Amino acid sequence: MAHRVGRARGRPRSFHNSSDNTLIQSLDRAMDVLKVVARGDGLSLTEIADLSGQSASTAYRILITLQKHRIVEFDEPTQTWHVGIEAFRVGSHFLGRTSIVEQSRPVMQRIMAETGETANLAIIDRGEVIFVSQVETHEPIRAFFRPGTRGPVHASGIGKALLAYLPRAQSESILKRGALSTYTAKTIVSHEALAAEMERIRAHGFAVDDEERTQGMRCIAAPIFNQFGEAVAGVSLSGPAFRITPGRDTEYGAVVRKAAEDITRAIGGVPPRE
Incomplete structure (x- = not known):
């Protein structure tokens, strides 16, 4: 009799809680910053911090991390932040569905x-x-x-x-x-x-x-x-x-x-x- 291979789980067996205490707060803040950058057409650090409700130092650390993964890009001449090519590639997978x-x-x-x-x-x-x-x-x-x-x-x-x-x-x-x-x-x-x-x-x-x-x-x-x-x-x-x-x-x-x-x-x- 063939052995059936079960499908891999999408979450731990013990996971039943959907409340806010299960969120990764730093990632949650990063998503807020990314959405602000996506809505703008080139924003300064101050604008991003204000619109996302983060301090300038927190927003900057998030932006630097996202920049490392090419999710956002920094334009030196204008000192503004923009959505990066990797954000497009990730988003394009939604259209592929x-x-x-x-x-x-x-x-x-x-x-x-x-x-x-x-x-x-x-x-x-x-x-x-x-x-x-x-x-x-x-x-x-x-x-x-x-x-x-x-x-x-x-x-x-x-x-x-x-x-x-x-x-x-x-x-x-x-x-x-x-x-x-x-x-x-x-x-x-x-x-x-x-x-x-x-x-x-x-x-x-x-x-x-x-x-x-x-x-x-x-x-x-x-x-x-x-x-x-x-x-x-x-x-x-x-x-x-x-x-x-x-x-x-x-x-x-x-x-x-x-x-x-x-x-x-x-x-x-x-x-x-x-």
């Missing part, structure tokens, strides 16, 4: 070729939209979302497209995380108005960010579904309002809806049941 980014790329390139506008791919993470891929237009005036950029779910085309197809309890939980911030005169901040917006999105199959996050910029998005019919990502085109006019919403809505359907099929997904 899913085929959505890979399967979306040619479809996003098609969107850009057909419309001349920037194509985006994003997911919802902790109540925010996080952009994971982009194909930029060649136009000088364009929308730009660096991979890893986060945005408000209620003032985003992709955010609203996903909210419309999430289970009601999940979407309500996301919207109740905090006050809905107003970014422009067109930002939808009332739950009643958002509920009506969700109905419109489900009726048309695409969402529109009508200068709700940034004045002068519009976005049209549609949701991507996994094999369980769950909305897991969204694809969009975005650009200036003088090119993506309301009169083109139906045309561009069909483009992103078709793109989302193609990506859904490519990853083995299925649209939700009516």
Whole structure:
């Protein structure tokens, strides 16, 4: 009889405690510092210390340690700290866990070729939209979302497209995380108005960010579904309002809806049941 080899454990047998006293405090502080560096576009030691809540000496020791592993880099001329190449390599393994980014790329390139506008791919993470891929237009005036950029779910085309197809309890939980911030005169901040917006999105199959996050910029998005019919990502085109006019919403809505359907099929997904 063959001997079965058990799978290696992911934690000690005696480990049942998930409280804060099981954390490695120095590593926890290092993660706070790394997140601050990642959100900035070159920060000084003083800025990093202030934003992470660490003393300057503690923040510096953390940065030097991260620099040793090339997780962060120091720019001598500007005296600022930046995310390093190893941080990208580690983060890229997350994208490798899913085929959505890979399967979306040619479809996003098609969107850009057909419309001349920037194509985006994003997911919802902790109540925010996080952009994971982009194909930029060649136009000088364009929308730009660096991979890893986060945005408000209620003032985003992709955010609203996903909210419309999430289970009601999940979407309500996301919207109740905090006050809905107003970014422009067109930002939808009332739950009643958002509920009506969700109905419109489900009726048309695409969402529109009508200068709700940034004045002068519009976005049209549609949701991507996994094999369980769950909305897991969204694809969009975005650009200036003088090119993506309301009169083109139906045309561009069909483009992103078709793109989302193609990506859904490519990853083995299925649209939700009516």
